[in-house]
Amino acid sequence: MLNIKIVCIGKIKEKSLKELIFEYEKRISKYAKIEIIELDDEKIPQNASSTTEEQIKIIESKKILDKLSKYPNANVILLDLKGKQYTSEEFSEKINEIQTYSSSTIIFVIGGSLGMSHELLNYSSDKICFSKMTFPHQLIRLFLLEQIFRAFKILNNETYHK
Secondary structure, rough: EEEEEEEEEOOOOOHHHHHHHHHHHHHOOOOEEEEEEOOOOOOOOOOOHHHHHHHHHHHHHHHHHHHHHOOOOOEEEEEEEEEEOOOOOHHHHHHHHHHHHHEEEEEEEOOOOEEEHHHHHHHOEEEEOOOOOOOHHHHHHHEEEHHHHHHHHHHHOOOOOO
16 A cells, blocks of 8 residues: 655644545545654744745755655655646656555655755655645645545546546
């Protein structure tokens, strides 16, 4: 069975969003093992300088890199604005290719609100982008879970995506 991990900076605080995320985790568990790994975010001071913001990105990215080092054979996909945009069908094909030819573990990475360090961005050439628009990281987590669930429905020829 495919292992899917979502490594992300920050915790979900809103109860209704937590419930939706849990619902999608439950739905996905029919197709794959799913785990969300939340790492603490750093406080961003009001009127932070660009140097301070860069330091925060480096600290948060280091936490992610430390976690990724525990899964050396995983296929790592970063969520990044400069990543490739997929249709739902293309995304499902990507998941299928990874589980068939590459790895039994996929790790999706959602960085902090300031983004990811250059070191983390260079860690994986596999990057996806959900939209050129900016969304809160909590919503992106939900979008990602929904698309993972949709991908499995597509792969299993089950109605959901039509």
